[in-house]
Amino acid sequence: MKLRIIAKYSIDGVTDGECIWEEKQDQFGTVEKTTKFSGEVLVEFQKDWSLFVERILSQNPSREEFLEKLGKKSDSLEQIVFGNSNPFWRSPGFRGSIQILVDPEFSSLPWEILRTHRGFLFQDSEFRRGIRITFIQKENLQRTNGILLVCNPVKTNLISSVTEECKSLYPILETKLPLRILKENNLTRVRFIEETNSVKYLHYAGHTEKKGIPLGEKDFLNTNDLAVHSFSNLNLVFINSCYSSFDSYEQSGLTTSFLKAGAKEVIGFLFPVESSLAKEIGIKFWKYFLSSKNSHKSITKIRKSLYKGSAKEIITAISLVHFSTQKQTNIYKRIIGITVVLLFLFFFIVFSDNRKEPIKVENLDTLEPTTVAERKTKEQVVLQKDVLLNRISQLKNPEFRKMAFSFLKTKHEFLDDSQKRELLETIFSKENSEEKMYYEFKTRSGF
Template identity: 30%
Template sequence: MIKIRILAKYSYKNNFTEFPDAEIFIEDQENLKGGVEEIRVVSGALIKNYIKEWNVYVKRILILKQNSPDDLLVDKEIQSKLIKKSNSLKSLLFQNLEPFGSIHKLNSSRPILFVTDPEFAAVPYEILPSNKNLLYKNNPVIRQIRSERVEKSRHKKKGILLVSNFHENKIITESVKEECYKIKEILSSKFKEDDLISLSDRNLTRSRFLEELPNISYLHYAGHSERSGIQFSDGEMLTDTEIGKLGLGNLKIVFFNSCFSGFHSKEIVGLAAAFLKSGATHFIGYSQQVSSDVAKFIGVRFWNKFLTGVAIEKIIFEMRKEISEKFGEGETATFTLCHFGPEFRKDKWFVSRKLFISALALFMALIAGSYLLWKNFNTGDVTNVAYRDIIKNSKSDAAGKIPLNENFENNPKSSKNLSGNKFHKAFKRNRKYPNYENDIFEEVKIEQPAEVSKSKDSVTRTVKKENPPSISKPYIPKNLKEMISEIKSPQLKNAVEKFLNEEHTLIGFEVRKRIVQDILQLDENEDFKYYQFKNKTGFSN
């Protein structure tokens, strides 16, 4: 994460009456340069003038979008002007300051955190340039305020409060009703009925609102609000200063889906700063006006995504793209939507999920390894198998000329107790070609221990299978031989025979047979079969 702090720098010259200069610090853990923190001082008068021009520009965009909501030419014109505003802001704040250039090399998963004094909270940091684009399109943007007072106590609660503050305008009122109805439907699957509280119309009063705030974890407010507080239907007012003095450490997310809810300045505390000071962890709002249709879309989409477990930083970042796709690139909510919150951290659920996936992958790898060992034991040249074959064949032999120690017969692994035993060639299974119907038996020589080595019972015996199959070439089933004999293309036929008869360093014979059989069974011409053969086997002339 890159943290950019923009602090007010007052001097004796302006005597705290004029707009202060800005002192900018850029904290990037990946680009630290020794023991020096690089800073930049920017003229406060220039920033004040930029904010004034920006507010006028946003008002013009709102009028254009209201008159031509689906006009692509209008969106293109807005984006063109927005890029100019973006470059102007970057030149004003950073110029050629080296650390900020590292943002251009980042991928979209790395958040950018802006910590500002109230004098510079109205600056649209979201539109700064990033990787030949605008910052809000490439990186999650998080804001923080600076304050002398903040509620640090945390209280765990379960409930959510939905507030519908109706407006005199009937269109806005209907939009607010529909928004809260849809959100309530979404949240009802996650929250119990007692934990899902709704306040609207006559039920929404100052006293009732203040009564519910300490008993919830989430707050969604839809409707009209003032920059400096909330005006209720009964005429009462709850100011931002009053909210800031409350102890609301129980609030995890406060979403004020209303105009100027994210506004913050030196003269006006604002709803965002008030709730953050009172202890709220996250606050989502708007630094400018927002249309009712766009607000309704954002509110419903946010809670829908939140219930899937996605981090809030990522939700806001993805929603900016969705707003642009649905309402056009000129929609102001794409860059006036503000998220105030703590520094980006991997949540417990995220870490737990990573640990679970890693443990699951390890468990699956152990199962796969155990299966391969088991398979190798049952098909490979295992000495114990050879021992069992010796015992089995010696017992079934009528002549019984191979004497075996009783201890060895009961426990074949105890051959180390027989000091003179040497199994030169056990009745071993053929490992290369396990498709034979019977085992190939070769010469076996057994010597008895020292105390009986001179006995007449010491025997050398040869056991051979009558007419054993030649091991110069692998055994190929008749049906596969017939399929090979029917091949008309000499190129394909020679390649198949060479692939089957020659030993392959990586592919076992059984697998080679299966590959050839699958290819020859295809209902295609031989040119296509030869092409498939080369692709699957890596065969080359």
């Protein structure tokens, strides 16, 4: 089920919002429900959430304390957005998948912390997050099966972790895909666009800021610059850095920019993430993905692992955002399944033909299917016959009784079985004495 979160500009300049979703009701069937919410209050929640994340990362409280506070934040977000409406996924009977399509203005909010009847959205393996865009990007036909690995630490304190991440990823990626590498010294605007334009996958390890990717000391590859390019050749992008999925009212974030440019799936972080955790997540993701070819299962596996850890790890699981509404299927399993079915049908037909014997048409007895009407007629005949036989058996005159039974069993020259029964029934229906009935029977039957 899809939930659309739409930005609407109010008179005072603050972006308000509206949620729209379809819901099945007993009285009206499928209906479209809407709730409106205040953009101003949501901005306050965003600021409060940012402070909450900073406190968690710096203090790392106990798991129990963190989950209690997370529950309060979740309830607060639900109250702001849905008011007194109950979200459809909170119903115990809900069994479908949930897709949230968000306008960029509200994309930076942690929608994954909303509760379901089974936990939080970020714990739901079927949950999907996407964005709403106003145009369809042109198709880029320059596609190879390669991957671009960008190593751009920028900051001194990130050099060690980014270097380790890239060194660990090199053998993992190089053995599976044609690999291209862009390091900090060679990373320019032209080179980045040129290399990105000719690969299927992109992994960025390093530092990014809300306004884009740093190039050298002063230059930036702006998010708005990325959005105007056509990167529809990209099946999957992983921007493994702080705030890579953060959007604001003023500009789109990196993940949104890649989605606008045509990328099919983009993974990033809404908030700051510890470099050691980011490195571990990046390495694990590509290991899982290259073996399963399923990004959703890979992200779910990582989130489950993080959720079992400390408060820092859980907040990282929430921050790890996967933008995609595509339901993936393993193409190899589908091919194998189809092949098995076709082989089974082939052998079944071959062996069935070998076992068949010639059919002699002259020996076939054609059996017409018995209709409901025919069955009813037969049942009525049996019932009538029983009544008639009972009536004959009740005759006091033994000769009349014997002749009546014989009349029914003996083939008549002019009357068939039904006509014989009809004749007797007509005689018995009259309120006459047995003598008169006997006389009428002999006269009409010819016995």
